[in-house]
Amino acid sequence: MNKTKNLIFKSAIKIFSESGYRGATMDDIAANAGLVKGTLYYHFKSKEEIFNFIVEEGLQILQNQVIEVQNINIGPIEKLIKICRIQLTFLYGYTDFFKIVMSQLWGTEHRQNELRHKIRKYINEIEINIRTAMEIGEIKKGDVELIAFQFFGSLCSSAIYESIHIEKINLEDIIESTIKFTLNGLGIDINRYI
Missing domain, CATH: 1.10.10.60 (Homeodomain-like)
Known part of the structure; x- marks a missing residue:
């Protein structure tokens, strides 16, 4: 750029x-x-063209980091842990960007449909690891797509918590707590990985 x-x-x-x-x-x-x-x-x-540009560029930063993780030779749970870390660090580092994305997820205008498509593309990367973990028995069988959205949503919830919390929050504490909560929700013994 x-x-x-x-x-x-x-x-x-x-x-x-x-x-x-x-x-x-x-x-x-x-x-x-x-x-x-x-x-x-x-x-x-136009303003919409600028909006689409910032969404594309911002999500590409996140997507590139996740693709790097996908290319590492580690198991799917370790990849999910790294994705947690990446997404939370990104959301905390780009709080204003996150607010824009969240504010435009709903609606039927073209930019909103495009934004949902881009978020879906990102969530597909999470799905890959959840599906692989299910196939090798590390996660109980279930609706892969729904679980990937829940995984993504739990990370976004942590960012919302930070954005409305009055006193400063330690990012590392939030990351550790969110990883434990999210992986425990998937039935994963977190102590095996941390």
Whole structure:
């Protein structure tokens, strides 16, 4: 990503998280980035195009880290633990991005449908490990897709907890607690892996 697009990326995340999709304007994004409006329009034709850009770029950061884990020669439970760690660290590091994603998951507009499709693609990576763990008997048989969504959701819940908690929370404590809770929910003896 070039320097200008990186400025737009950071500015758009800030403006969308503060004003919501409807309240955000191209003027606000340009001003926050320290750019003239023409420069913004040179790179993006509309607010929706900027929104799609930040979602694509942000989720790609997360997806790339998960794909790296998928290529490591370890078992599916160890991969799920690493994915927990990656997702929670990402959500805490990009809190404003997370707020934008969560605020746009519901609805029938094109950007919302696209966002759900991208989240689904990410959850497919979780599914792979859950399915493999079931096949080798490390997780009790069940609805793989539902379990993958529940896994993803429990991690998102921890990020919501942190975002509304008044005093600062230790990320490592949250990660450890969430990993234990999530894996115990899958019937996994966490002590074998931590």
